[in-house]
Amino acid sequence: MKLLKIQQILEAEILVEADNMDKEIRVAFSADLISDVLAMCCEQALLITGMTHVQVIKAARICDLSAVVFVRGKRPGPEVIELAKHNGIPVLLSRLTMYEASGLLFSAGLSGINQISDPH
Amino acid sequence: MNEQSREEQSLFLEFPLESLDFMRAGEASSELKQRLKKLGVKPELVRRAAIAAYEAEMNVIIHARKGTMRVEITPARLLILVEDEGPGIIDIEQAMQEGFSTASQAIRELGFGAGMGLSNIKRCADDLVIQSTPDQGTRLQITINIEKSDR
Ligand SMILES: Nc1ncnc2c1ncn2[C@@H]1O[C@H](COP(=O)(O)OP(=O)(O)OP(=O)(O)O)[C@@H](O)[C@H]1O
Ligand SMILES: [Mg+2]
Numbered sequence: 001m002k003l004l005k006i007q008q009i010l011e012a013e014i015l016v017e018a019d020n021m022d023k024e025i026r027v028a029f030s031a032d033l034i035s036d037v038l039a040m041c042c043e044q045a046l047l048i049t050g051m052t053h054v055q056v057i058k059a060a061r062i063c064d065l066s067a068v069v070f071v072r073g074k075r076p077g078p079e080v081i082e083l084a085k086h087n088g089i090p091v092l093l094s095r096l097t098m099y100e101a102s103g104l105l106f107s108a109g110l111s112g113i114n115q116i117s118d119p120h
Numbered sequence: 121m122n123e124q125s126r127e128e129q130s131l132f133l134e135f136p137l138e139s140l141d142f143m144r145a146g147e148a149s150s151e152l153k154q155r156l157k158k159l160g161v162k163p164e165l166v167r168r169a170a171i172a173a174y175e176a177e178m179n180v181i182i183h184a185r186k187g188t189m190r191v192e193i194t195p196a197r198l199l200i201l202v203e204d205e206g207p208g209i210i211d212i213e214q215a216m217q218e219g220f221s222t223a224s225q226a227i228r229e230l231g232f233g234a235g236m237g238l239s240n241i242k243r244c245a246d247d248l249v250i251q252s253t254p255d256q257g258t259r260l261q262i263t264i265n266i267e268k269s270d271r
Contacts, residue, residue: 058150
């Protein structure tokens with residue numbers, strides 16, 4: 001699913017724009033713990049999270065996440081946006097809850113990590 | 121390739137780690153990741169090394185006083201050695217269990233303390249050796265094979 005479509009489905013504000021909003025996202029997962037992010041991350045993945053501190057972006061950078069969505073309208077501080085920008089990690093902000101955001105994307109056909117062949 | 125040229129091809133990196141330094145937290149493993157990428161290490165191995173290094177780095181920052189991360193890269197393998205001065209791990213087997221964590225509430229609010237770090241390291245490593253002396257410190261030796269890696 002294209003990142004642009006994800007942004008539209010979640011009616012999300014773009015906090016950090018991708019070089020290419022048409023970039024393909026293969027899989028998504030939700031997590032509110034850093035080590036869960038690192039346990040579940042895989043290629044071309046989208047993270048849906050309620051954590052808005054800078055450690056999230058540091059973890060995203062470690063595991064090459066394709067994009068991050070902050071839910072429940074929790075707006076991260078400028079240092080978070082700065083670090084994401086610096087590392088080329090697109091960031092969206094949605095007013096939806098984590099459940100709603102995940103459910104909408106899942107219904108629209110975006111896979112979870114257990115539905116793809118190589119979850120590592 | 122003989123042993124001599126192997127020697128010449130090894131590269132050493134060293135990063136100091138400070139307790140509760142959340143400004144610098146994750147920088148050592150991020151820099152390691154960049155270096156490995158530049159060296160042309162296979163992306164899957166870079167990713168495994170980065171995740172293992174990050175979890176080990178965060179454990180020093182969160183649970184210990186100070187430490188160092190040393191990395192030795194040879195054509196055959198990556199060796200990540202993380203040593204700290206700190207409380208040590210009293211029961212390593214228990215610490216390895218997913219979900220076990222002694223992280224404080226303040227640390228949990230930053231999203232740490234899932235009790236998943238050590239198992240993430242084990243999953244990413246081809247070999248993991250943990251040694252710890254209570255009240256002294258902890259030493260993690262993480263090996264990731266480069267040659268003949270079929271993972
Ligand atoms: N370097 C260390 N020094 C002292 N204790 C440690 C160290 N590393 C791990 N531990 C102990 O082992 C436990 C489990 O570590 P692990 O990394 O698996 O989880 P965590 O750090 O608590 O949470 P997470 O890594 O999921 O954020 C820790 O809570 C801590 O008690
Ligand atoms: Mg940990």
